[in-house]
Amino acid sequence: MTATSSNRVALVTGAGRGIGKAIALRLAADGLDVAINDIPANKAIAEQTAEEVRAKGVRSTVALADVSRETDVAGMVEAVAKDLGKLDVMVANAGIANVTSLLEVDVDTWDRIMSVNLRGAFLCYTAAARQMIKQGGGGKIIGAASIVAYRPFALLGPYSASKWGVRGLTQAAAMEWAKHKITVNAYCPGIVGTDMWELIDEKLAKEEGIPQGQAIKKYSEAIALGRVSVPEDVAQFVSYLASPDSDYMTGQSVMIDGGIQFS
Known part of the structure; x- marks a missing residue:
């Protein structure tokens, strides 16, 4: 692909592996x-991941950054707009988790989780919105919420x-940026077969005194x-959120969890 490609351009954070990688590859296939x-x-x-994206016949660039900064x-947003010409879709996917009882969570751990998951979403949303407003023509901003944005899990x-904060941020951003033709939605995965959930399973099993593997079961x-999700299940939904098919949808945080929680 050349620098004059007319393709839409997406940026996916935390795309080295797991759900982020699956989203990147699906958008490339799109x-x-x-x-x-x-x-x-x-x-x-x-x-x-970038090499696998290019293998699908589209352009890719790597933008290393800590989304909490x-x-x-x-x-990162400036570099992507320069390298690929614009930014049409922002997927704020990066996130971290910690399995600990609230009485044992220290302030540093609390702040680190909030800085990546919530401040990171805020920074990605606003940086993308500024770029999209400057470009004109609207855009798609998509965030990673979770089933726990509707029903928290113990530990x-x-x-x-x-x-929960990402869900509220998504609604507020959707209200403010609709006038710019920017839609803002979030996806809420349930139990997904990723490294993060393997860690959650390991720590939940230890906390509950059961064998590893039994907690996720x-x-x-x-x-x-009847089955645990795979990253591609989530990526298929994000494909919809990134497409023109979702142009009349904004401010929503939708569960893609196989039917655990019903709202």
């Missing part, structure tokens, strides 16, 4: 040029609170469709 973000320590896997996020208090029994 014909979008895709910028890959991850933290500098994950440079190698970010570059690998304002200067990093501003620089995931800070994570749950951060995702226990929670999975509530899934109406």
Whole structure:
């Protein structure tokens, strides 16, 4: 692809692996040029995802940044707009979790989770919106919430609170930026087979005194469709949110959890 490509351009944060990688590859399959973000320590896997994106016949660039840092996020969006010509879709996917009872959560852990999951979403949303407003023509901003934005899980208090925050942020942003033809929505995964959920399972099992693997099995029994999600399940929904098909949808945080929680 050349620098004059007419493809729409997406930026996916935390795209080195897991749900973020699946989203990046799906958007590439949809014909979008895709910028890959991850933290500098994950440079190698970010570059690998970018190579897989290019193999689908579209352009890609790697934008290393810590989404909790304002200067990093501003620089990331500026670099993507320069490298790929514009920014049409922002997927604020990056996130972290910690499994600890609320009485044992220290302030540093609380702040770290909030800084990545909530402040990171805020910084990505606003930086993308500024770029899209400057370009004109609107855009799509998509955030990572979670099933716990509707029903928290025990031992995931800070994570749950951060995702409730993403849900509220998404609604506020949708209200303010509709006049710019920018839609803002979020996806709410349930139990997904990723490294994050393997860590959650390990720590939940320890807290509950059950064998590793049994915690995720226990929670999975509530899934109406009878199986744990894979990242591609989430990516398929994000594909819709990033497409013109969702142009009349904004301010929504939609559960894609196989039928655990019903709102």
